Amino acid sequence: MKLNRKEENPEIPTASMADIAFLLIVFFMLTTVFSTNKGVEHLLPPQEDIPENVDNEESIYIQIFPSGQFQIDRKPYTIEDADEVYNYVMSKVQQNAQKPIIIHTNREAKYGDMMIILSEVKRVGKDLKANLAITLPSREERQRYDQFQGSL
């Protein structure tokens, strides 16, 4: 008896390959959008425990002006010297990690300048793996600083 077996050539269906590829493309496009969304974290102090009396302690006082200049503890720099912030804060904070750092930015100053300084200070915190006491003064606090400075 003769068996009539039809030769079948094996084949992997590739019609859907394009769809799968598109799916993957879309997936990667979405995930890469997420990973570029990053920012500098800043934690505000909880409102309940505002200490009434804080020990007078020497803080690091950084003041930023609209002209693109800034002062660290009254020593003037221009914004191009932002590396100085890192060096100065690092040298101070190594002795006392809880040293308050006040970033007092003039209202007319550029937000970008303030972020350059803040990011330098944050970098110190990251490199030392410490939580630094960084303060962005509120309006009332800022006015108090201004008065204090006026009286000097």
Next chain:
Amino acid sequence: MKIKKTKSLEANIPTASMADIAFLLIVFFMISTVFQVDKTQVRLPKSSETTREDVVKGSAFVVVTKDGVIKVSDGQEDSRLVNPEEVVINAAAWMNKNPSQPIVIKADAEAEYGKVEDVVDALREAGATNLKFLTDAEKGGGS
């Protein structure tokens, strides 16, 4: 006896619905992922890579443009324009829903700091604690 000739079946996987499945998945991802609630074009300030942390999914957004226009989004809906005084009301509503709601501040580097300060003050007043200042990566800088 006559043996019935075996009918040769052609083996194949039905692929007609493959495209439908693929499209279904694409649509599912598009709808389920919350991405970019705000599409305002701003020039973000730059910061070194070590200081940048991932934005938590579902963070509320406050946008400050170069001209001081303020937009807010609760992280679900698209951002909408608000008056500067309304930031505190919106923020209070977010904090009411979730006391540890992370908030992202997306401000233009050229914006006046005063506008950003008002926003930070409003968020502070509303009881927010977890802020993030959205930045771009610094090219080649930092350590």
